[in-house]
Amino acid sequence: MSTTQARVAADPTCWSCGAATGGEHFCPACGKLQPLPRGTDYFALFGLTRKLCLDAAELEKRFHQLSWKLHPDNFVRAGEYERELSLDRASQLNDAYRVLRDPISRVEYLLAREGMRKEGEHKQQAPPELLEEIFELNEWLDELRIARQTSSNGEMMALRGKLEAARKNFEEKLRAVDAELDGVFGQWDAALDAGADDAARKKLMTRMNELLNRRSYIRNLAANVQKELAEA
Amino acid sequence: MAYSDKVIDHYNHPRNVGSLPKEDPNVGTGLVGAPECGDVMKLQMKINPETQVIEEAKFKTFGCGSAIASSSLATEWVKGKTVEEALAIKNTDIVRELSLPPVKIHCSVLAEDAIKAAIGDWKRKKGDTTPAAQTTTTHG
Ligand code: FES
Numbered sequence A: 001m002s003t004t005q006a007r008v009a010a011d012p013t014c015w016s017c018g019a020a021t022g023g024e025h026f027c028p029a030c031g032k033l034q035p036l037p038r039g040t041d042y043f044a045l046f047g048l049t050r051k052l053c054l055d056a057a058e059l060e061k062r063f064h065q066l067s068w069k070l071h072p073d074n075f076v077r078a079g080e081y082e083r084e085l086s087l088d089r090a091s092q093l094n095d096a097y098r099v100l101r102d103p104i105s106r107v108e109y110l111l112a113r114e115g116m117r118k119e120g121e122h123k124q125q126a127p128p129e130l131l132e133e134i135f136e137l138n139e140w141l142d143e144l145r146i147a148r149q150t151s152s153n154g155e156m157m158a159l160r161g162k163l164e165a166a167r168k169n170f171e172e173k174l175r176a177v178d179a180e181l182d183g184v185f186g187q188w189d190a191a192l193d194a195g196a197d198d199a200a201r202k203k204l205m206t207r208m209n210e211l212l213n214r215r216s217y218i219r220n221l222a223a224n225v226q227k228e229l230a231e232a
Numbered sequence B: 001m002a003y004s005d006k007v008i009d010h011y012n013h014p015r016n017v018g019s020l021p022k023e024d025p026n027v028g029t030g031l032v033g034a035p036e037c038g039d040v041m042k043l044q045m046k047i048n049p050e051t052q053v054i055e056e057a058k059f060k061t062f063g064c065g066s067a068i069a070s071s072s073l074a075t076e077w078v079k080g081k082t083v084e085e086a087l088a089i090k091n092t093d094i095v096r097e098l099s100l101p102p103v104k105i106h107c108s109v110l111a112e113d114a115i116k117a118a119i120g121d122w123k124r125k126k127g128d129t130t131p132a133a134q135t136t137t138t139h140g
Helices: A054-070 A080-100 A105-112 A130-150 A152-195 A198-231 B005-012 B065-078 B084-089 B091-100 B100-126
Strands: B026-032 B039-047 B055-061
Touching: A054 A080, A080 A105, A105 A152, A130 A152, A130 A198, A130 B026, A130 B039, A130 B055, A152 A198, A198 B026, B005 B065, B005 B091, B026 B055, B026 B100, B039 B065, B039 B100, B055 B065, B065 B100, B084 B100, B091 B100
Parallel strands: none
Antiparallel strands: B026 B039, B039 B055
């Protein structure tokens, strides 16, 4: 339970009057704008738990409400610290909204916060079947590419058809991954509601990681076909 | 992105592109990928079972210039080395040799992973199950 809740630093107090703020954006006692408590994640910033099936309209509503409250225009007559704070908070809010709005960047963010998505050098290799499949698809695309350079006009037509088919194929694969991801998002949210233990949550996150990896390989392929088609 | 001269040279004249028979008991195949960018790399080597010397190495990489250069360089380096010597090659050696910028480090990691995976595959074929050369490696 504790890890799924907004992680707010213990008892933050107001920088101006010293009252306990309870992690609110504004001090309940003096009304001054507060810095974001250390460790607050983007979900908590919007008053949300770390659920993945986010209602886009609800998120947008909260974003507009907050950006209105945090807008630097409201602080033109405030002290220097609060003015700067509002600038910081407004740009944080924009970052947070950009990340949470898109389901893929949202789950990537969640996994990064949970320490599950390793970037750079310490990463896990994808399963061999996936790599094999991706490698073969790449080889196939490569053959089409080479054929494109050496073919006559008539052959070009046929080749275009093949490339179009390839694009459809990759797009379908992408849709399938996205559908599967959606399913896991639902399971994740249900697990949070049920107060699932770390092991269960980890299992779901591992699955999400795998799907994200698969997605990125296929997206790369789809982008390459797109490039070929643009030049064909 | 400005590539170093060495990267451009490997990119324009990749060494040892191609493949070796996968079923050959003396051939190890390493297939690895980088989920960050979706690039994949295959590295194969033919290893003499008596001397443990890598007699031949081939690669095929679908990826950026740095990944192609890293794998090309890797095949050059492992040829004539023993399995133990090849396992000692670190991605940082490749980074240094090719003057790769920080954003391209993962491309060199791919090459190191591919060497380890290929040797791991060869050892598995030989019935050696020591986990020394698995595809999941950490780099320090
Ligand atoms: S950018 Fe993908 S391996 Fe270099």
